[in-house]
Amino acid sequence: MTRPELRPGGPPAGRTGGGDRWGVRGPWSTRTIFAILVVAAAGAYLGFRSTPAADSADAAAFRFFDSVREWVDANRDSHPLFLFGVNYLRLGVRLLVEAVSAALTGLGFAGLVAVAGAVSLVLAGWRAALLAVAGFLSFAVLGLWTESVDTLALTLAAVLLSVLIGVPLGILAARVRWIGSALRPVLDVMQILPTFAYLAPMTLLFLIGSPAAVIATLIYAVPVTIRITQLGIAGVAPVTVEAAAAQGSTRWQLLTKVRLPMARPVLVLAVNQTIMVALSMVVVTALIDAPGLGQNIVRALERVNVGAAFDAGLAIVIMAVVLDRVTTAASRRRPLPWRLAVPVLAAAALVVLLPIGDRVPALSFAAPVNRLTAWVELHWYAGTEWLKNTVTGYLLNPLENLLVTTPWWLFVLFVLGFGLLIAGWRAALVAAAAAVGVAALGLWVHAMQTLATVLVATALTLLGGVWAGISCARHDRLATAVRPLLDAAQTMPSFVYLLPAVALFGASRFTAIVAAVIFAVPPVVRLVERGIRDVPPTVVEAALSAGSTPRQLLWKVQLPMARGGLLLAANQGIVMVLGMVVVGGLVGAGALGYDVVAGFSQREDFGRGLAAGFAIVLLGVLLDRLTQGFHRSKGPSS
Amino acid sequence: MRISYVAVVCLLLTAGCQGATSDSGDPAPSAGSKGTVNLAINPWVGYESNAAVIEYLLEKKLGYTVETKNLKEEISWQGFETGEVDAIVENWGHDDLKKTYIEEKKVAVDAGPTGNTGIIGWYVPQWMADQYPDITDWKNLNKYAGLFKTSESGGKGQLLDGDPSYVTNDEALVANLKLNYKVVYSGSEAALIKAAQQATAQKKPLLFYFYEPQWLFAKEKYVRVKLPEYTAGCDADPKKVACDYPEYVLDKIVSKKFADTGGAAYQLVKNFKWTNDDQNLVSDYLTNQGMTPERAAEKWVTEHEATWKPWIPAGN
Numbered sequence: 001m002t003r004p005e006l007r008p009g010g011p012p013a014g015r016t017g018g019g020d021r022w023g024v025r026g027p028w029s030t031r032t033i034f035a036i037l038v039v040a041a042a043g044a045y046l047g048f049r050s051t052p053a054a055d056s057a058d059a060a061a062f063r064f065f066d067s068v069r070e071w072v073d074a075n076r077d078s079h080p081l082f083l084f085g086v087n088y089l090r091l092g093v094r095l096l097v098e099a100v101s102a103a104l105t106g107l108g109f110a111g112l113v114a115v116a117g118a119v120s121l122v123l124a125g126w127r128a129a130l131l132a133v134a135g136f137l138s139f140a141v142l143g144l145w146t147e148s149v150d151t152l153a154l155t156l157a158a159v160l161l162s163v164l165i166g167v168p169l170g171i172l173a174a175r176v177r178w179i180g181s182a183l184r185p186v187l188d189v190m191q192i193l194p195t196f197a198y199l200a201p202m203t204l205l206f207l208i209g210s211p212a213a214v215i216a217t218l219i220y221a222v223p224v225t226i227r228i229t230q231l232g233i234a235g236v237a238p239v240t241v242e243a244a245a246a247q248g249s250t251r252w253q254l255l256t257k258v259r260l261p262m263a264r265p266v267l268v269l270a271v272n273q274t275i276m277v278a279l280s281m282v283v284v285t286a287l288i289d290a291p292g293l294g295q296n297i298v299r300a301l302e303r304v305n306v307g308a309a310f311d312a313g314l315a316i317v318i319m320a321v322v323l324d325r326v327t328t329a330a331s332r333r334r335p336l337p338w339r340l341a342v343p344v345l346a347a348a349a350l351v352v353l354l355p356i357g358d359r360v361p362a363l364s365f366a367a368p369v370n371r372l373t374a375w376v377e378l379h380w381y382a383g384t385e386w387l388k389n390t391v392t393g394y395l396l397n398p399l400e401n402l403l404v405t406t407p408w409w410l411f412v413l414f415v416l417g418f419g420l421l422i423a424g425w426r427a428a429l430v431a432a433a434a435a436v437g438v439a440a441l442g443l444w445v446h447a448m449q450t451l452a453t454v455l456v457a458t459a460l461t462l463l464g465g466v467w468a469g470i471s472c473a474r475h476d477r478l479a480t481a482v483r484p485l486l487d488a489a490q491t492m493p494s495f496v497y498l499l500p501a502v503a504l505f506g507a508s509r510f511t512a513i514v515a516a517v518i519f520a521v522p523p524v525v526r527l528v529e530r531g532i533r534d535v536p537p538t539v540v541e542a543a544l545s546a547g548s549t550p551r552q553l554l555w556k557v558q559l560p561m562a563r564g565g566l567l568l569a570a571n572q573g574i575v576m577v578l579g580m581v582v583v584g585g586l587v588g589a590g591a592l593g594y595d596v597v598a599g600f601s602q603r604e605d606f607g608r609g610l611a612a613g614f615a616i617v618l619l620g621v622l623l624d625r626l627t628q629g630f631h632r633s634k635g636p637s638s
Numbered sequence: 639m640r641i642s643y644v645a646v647v648c649l650l651l652t653a654g655c656q657g658a659t660s661d662s663g664d665p666a667p668s669a670g671s672k673g674t675v676n677l678a679i680n681p682w683v684g685y686e687s688n689a690a691v692i693e694y695l696l697e698k699k700l701g702y703t704v705e706t707k708n709l710k711e712e713i714s715w716q717g718f719e720t721g722e723v724d725a726i727v728e729n730w731g732h733d734d735l736k737k738t739y740i741e742e743k744k745v746a747v748d749a750g751p752t753g754n755t756g757i758i759g760w761y762v763p764q765w766m767a768d769q770y771p772d773i774t775d776w777k778n779l780n781k782y783a784g785l786f787k788t789s790e791s792g793g794k795g796q797l798l799d800g801d802p803s804y805v806t807n808d809e810a811l812v813a814n815l816k817l818n819y820k821v822v823y824s825g826s827e828a829a830l831i832k833a834a835q836q837a838t839a840q841k842k843p844l845l846f847y848f849y850e851p852q853w854l855f856a857k858e859k860y861v862r863v864k865l866p867e868y869t870a871g872c873d874a875d876p877k878k879v880a881c882d883y884p885e886y887v888l889d890k891i892v893s894k895k896f897a898d899t900g901g902a903a904y905q906l907v908k909n910f911k912w913t914n915d916d917q918n919l920v921s922d923y924l925t926n927q928g929m930t931p932e933r934a935a936e937k938w939v940t941e942h943e944a945t946w947k948p949w950i951p952a953g954n
Binding site: 209295305366502509593597603 | 710719822824833840
């Protein structure tokens with residue numbers, strides 16, 4: 001469930017492109033207009049507020065989606081669209097998964113470990129190779145070898161497809177203007193779409209199992225591949241290209257001999273991020289019967305066995321760290337020359353052929369983790385109950401009440417006005433249209449309840465993330481110590497820590513907020529830290545020599561100059577919190593998240609569930625446009 | 639791992655072929671086995687206990703290969719139509735699905751009861767029943783509504799419901815019995831069980847939707863709240879329900895194809911019948927004792943030969 005983000009050492013994986021420069025005014029007049037807008041909105045709210053009727057269980061949109069479902073069910077084996085399109089796609093993907101899986105399994109335990117080590121050594125150096133060998137061994141030590149290989153196979157199949165589709169599209173998007181601008185909104189929506197909202201339509205079209213899982217993962221991961229590739233190709237210095245063109249290179253030669261080689265580090269980064277994103281989605285697809293570690297986690301949850309889920313979660317974190325470090329190292333160095341690479345690979349091939357057993361010492365963290373969670377659940381309860389009640393009573397409930405009692409048209413007007421002021425007319429129109437769309441779906445009350453939860457979660461995420469990011473930027477040792485924690489928080493599937501959260505906070509909206517904050521804080525910390533560290537050292541020195549205290553340096557120099565990074569962090573924080581809305585539905589947050597969960601498991605709720613999925617996307621577009629426009633129109637461009 | 643080669647060739651030469659159906663490429667039965675049985679695994683432990691024992695007997699005693707598929711209930715039923723699922727071995731009611739798939743589409747058939755009785759109801763932890771003896775009657779629930787208030791219940795008492803795929807009339811019940819309660823959906827069985835465990839451990843009031851057979855009862859005691867008695871047909875209109883849940887006769891559903899061609903495997907699934915105690919025992923192995931399904935089934939099978947012997951069809 002990792003969203004693309006800035007990684008140290010890489011360019012932004014977020015959105016690119018020029019912003020709208022509307023409403024560039026003096027700060028004083030903007031502030032006045034803002035104040036007028038707030039007063040007008042407050043007045044209109046007091047005049048028009050009303051208690052809305054609960055969402056109907058039978059809106060037109062729900063019936064439409066239900067009829068789509070019935071049509072697909074009836075025509076799955078007769079309509080040409082399925083016979084020659086969808087079903088072949090499924091079959092093709094199935095063949096790919098089976099081939100990858102057969103290759104990995106065919107190597108055997110010792111063989112796969114050796115090959116992983118050898119490939120890492122050739123591409124990424126001996127440190128990465130050691131890490132890869134240790135990581136792969138640990139899967140067996142945890143007793144999760146087969147499941148890990150299944151997860152790896154699904155991930156690799158999805159990444160392979162993402163790269164095959166994403167890299168050419170990324171190159172086109174970078175080279176052909178209209179393709180780039182046509183793709184941008186599509187990619188935006190694909191990235192905002194919450195993972196769980198994919199699953200119901202996937203089972204409808206591709207049934208259950210590995211093919212549906214790989215296609216869902218592909219949809220989730222390919223925007224990352226396209227975006228980073230586009231960025232890399234567009235970033236090749238024009239001077240170099242011109243020099244090559246002047247020497248008579250053809251267009252094809254320019255691409256293959258100049259642009260692609262020069263963009264190589266960024267392309268490897270694209271693969272790296274695609275892997276991370278794909279891995280997180282593959283775990284979630286256990287819900288549509290994809291094999292692998294996700295199954296262990298889902299099962300452990302059924303048995304309320306946090307320890308068993310932790311073992312599987314740990315294997316996923318290890319896999320993510322290995323794949324991340326190996327590809328990151330590969331992007332920074334050249335592969336070994338052939339005369340060295342061939343013997344290394346040959347040695348690995350020898351291990352494949354040798355009859356080495358798969359007996360390894362077993363180690364499980366299940367028992368200690370269960371003891372620890374039991375202790376925490378028993379002793380922290382009084383404090384956590386207080387925290388939940390305070391946040392819910394003083395923050396969440398008033399906000400939810402405000403949003404729910406606002407008539408929908410007033411909300412749309414407010415979005416429009418607010419958007420015009422801070423984000424430009426184009427973003428404002430899109431945001432307002434998204435708000436109208438939510439109303440049209442017939443899920444207004446649930447959408448506003450979800451919005452309140454999302455806003456509170458985002459506020460807490462930013463509070464924690466900015467504070468931690470600043471601390472990390474100022475203390476190198478802290479940053480080093482925190483990095484593995486952030487990695488773990490980002491790659492550990494949220495299912496693992498949901499149950500202790502339910503025990504401490506009950507089945508409630510606050511539990512969903514806690515889960516979302518844990519998930520969304522790491523990228524915020526990274527973006528903030530990087531933003532502050534990117535402030536030119538000369539500026540910092542100048543301020544210090546002018547006698548700034550550390551506090552003044554932070555507030556007057558570093559934070560204002562890191563504004564672009566901070567706003568990007570806010571934007572990413574919101575997008576990631578939205579991704580957790582559906583997970584919230586599993587732990588008592590209700591509203592849209594629960595609608596999606598219910599639609600996934602009850603036939604009669606299918607239409608409503610799909611409508612709720614779309615409503616989440618529209619909320620995402622709304623928030624994304626407003627905040628994105630914010631840093632585009634006013635901050636330094638990112 | 640085996641692939642339908644006709645379909646592969648079609649993939650390469652799409653023109654002139656008949657198109658792929660939704661089951662193209664599904665694995666064919668592996669050689670050396672009498673056949674493959676696709677068993678749906680619905681997401682609760684009691685179901686897994688049934689499935690574990692059936693899988694064990696099919697593989698070890700009859701020589702079949704069993705493919706298990708982790709699916710929600712509704713999706714399992716769809717599997718009858720696509721050929722992905724041969725059998726569901728613990729079905730709770732679902733008259734609507736029976737109508738669609740057994741009567742209308744004719745892709746599934748009833749394979750008889752599992753012998754388990756399903757009870758759905760409202761429960762409170764044992765300590766509440768001890769402290770407030772009259773709380774176990776719905777008529778007194780309004781008196782205690784204040785106890786059950788939470789941050790989610792908007793000033794009313796909270797009635798905690800579970801996974802959305804479970805059968806529930808609770809919203810209608812609360813409205814029609816004029817109870818000062820709000821139904822809060824925990825969204826998953828795990829969240830519901832965790833809440834129940836905490837209610838016992840922390841002595842925290844909780845009124846929740848729950849069901850038996852359920853492995854949690856092997857560990858902790860919960861008391862059912864009496865609702866107005868169930869009479870046949872009192873739940874006919876889902877909006878007007880004001881009575882308790884009926885007792886469910888849990889049954890097995892199999893695909894038409896499996897019933898026609900499944901041979902001994904089908905006979906075994908059809909003959910499978912045991913008690914709530916049997917199931918709770920295997921569930922206890924799976925959860926509280928942390929065994930794998932295979933080990934749990936093996937242990938039960940070795941210790942209960944008299945129960946399962948009659949399930950094995952004659953001649954095997």
